[in-house]
Amino acid sequence: MAITISDIAQKAGVSLATVSRVLNDSGYVKEETRIRVQKVIKDLNYTPSAIARSLSKNKTNTIGVIVPDIVNPFFGEVIKGITEVAEKSGLNIILCNTDESKEKELRALKILTEQRIQGIIIAPTSAEDEFNSEYLKTLENMGIPIVLVDGNVKYTTFNGVFVDNIKGAYEATEALIKEGHRKIGVITGRMNSKPAKDRYLGYQKALLMNNIPLEDRYTFYGDYKEETAYKITKNIMKMKDRPTALFVCSNMTTLGSLKAIYEEKINIPEDISLVAFDKVEILNILGFNISYVNGPSVEMGKLGMQMLVDILNNKNKNEIRRITLLPNLVLKGSEKYKIKQK
Template sequence: MSVTISDIAKTAGVSPATVSRVLNNSGYVKQETREKILKIIKELNYTPSAIARSLSTNKTNTIGVIVPDINNPFFGEVIKGISEIADKHDLNIILCDTDESMQKELKALKLLKEQRIQGIIITPTSVEDDFNSEYLSTLENLGIPIVLVDGHVKYSTFSGVFVDNIKGAYEGTEALIKAGHRKVAIITGRMNSKPAKDRLIGYKKALAMNNIPIDERYIFYGDYRQESGYKFTKEMVMMEDGPTAIFVCSNLMTLGCIKALHEDDLKIPEDMAIIGFDRIEILTIAGMNISFINGPTREMGSIGMKLLIDILKNEEKKEIKRITLLPELVLNGSEKYIKK
């Protein structure tokens, strides 16, 4: 049988309101009475209900995390980074997966507000091209601090942490060029997102800086999902004058690319060179030495959480902080040009 505030009050000979003031450390209570109540709480092994506490303080010790694809290892790493910092500050997490659906994201935002959470860390589904005033208004009117992670909301002024995607794509594409490739293809992410646009900019910049004309036949517009990496790689290997290397703009599309090459008995890098964006742990475990752009994924999560905590501690300041982290090029040999 659970112990209630009324039980503690009865044992201590005080009112439930007095016990509540001790529990919430609010209002005046005589030191002698306070010590007596705390002793009884300990003896009865009382644990205050999180729901009851939220009703009295209008807040829970919880933050919301919203991501577009929980199955993507990228977001698994981001969540780990968030969780590590949240644990140190005794904060709980409610995780929502939107499956890249705007409607699911709006539903998640409503749910989190009803849960009286303290703040939200979000990788938004919102698109760059089709500005949605209703969506932005929903975010701004939540009355809850919001931090963005690796995703932008057009015309918003939220704090956030991001990766320099132009630099990452430039260095990845240039590494393929320096290895000897002149016909370098790219599989982009969803082009209505800023990270995908920036990665395409970096790719084109690397070609231009190395005096290689941009060939639209080698630009394949993907969607970050494994299926698009698979589909477009199949198309590339069927081309008469196809590319000798592919810069793949997400980890899941890289898996799709590798699957397509494997099915056609094509070797990496002998038949097709590859550099992907973001590390894929399973490939390392399997002994596949694929070169990649290492975005500081877990660090993004931890910095995002720190930004949110800073906002919660200094809500009156409303200082906007936007931090951009630098990616790292990791070459494992899959970028090499093997002459036939």
């Protein structure tokens, strides 16, 4: 049978209001009364309900975190960074996964509002260039601080932490060009998201800066999903004049591409070269030497959470802060041009 504050009040010989003040450390209570109530609480092994306490204070000690794909290791590392700072700040986390669905993201925002959370960190799914009045109105009416990570929400001025995706993609493509590649294919991410657009822009910029024509036949539009990249790469491998190198724009895309490449018994870099955006840790563990652009995902999570903590502590409350982190290129040999000329 659950212990209630009524049981504590009765055993301590005090009112419900006095027990409530002791539990919430609010209002005046005589020291001897406070000690007596605390002893009863300990004797009865009573654990106060977080929900009940949040109702009395009209807020929780909790923040919401919304990501589009909890299975993706990139967002796992972002969450790791968020959690590390949250724990040090005495904050709890409610994690929501949207499966890259705009409808699920909107529902998550509404659910978190009902939970009386203090703030939200969100990696948005909603299209960066899309005007969604219901979505924007929901964000504006939440009345709590919101910090963006990885992706932007157009028509808003939220604080955020991002990665310089243009720079990362440019350097990845340029590494292939320096090896002698001229026929470089790209498998993009979901092109209604700013990270995907910026990575494609970086790829285009590298070609143009090196006087290499941008050919539509070497642009393959993906959606960040492993299965889509697998199907695209299967088709690429059947091309008569296929690219000599691929720049793949996300970690899950990398996995799908590699699966297709190895199924076709094609070797990297002897038959085709490849550079990926984002680290795939399992490849390093298994000894696959795939070159990649390393986006500082854990650091992004830490900075995003610290930004939110600062706002909650009234630091930089009225200042819009948008931090862009620089990625770094890790070359492991898969960019090399070893393809024999026919």
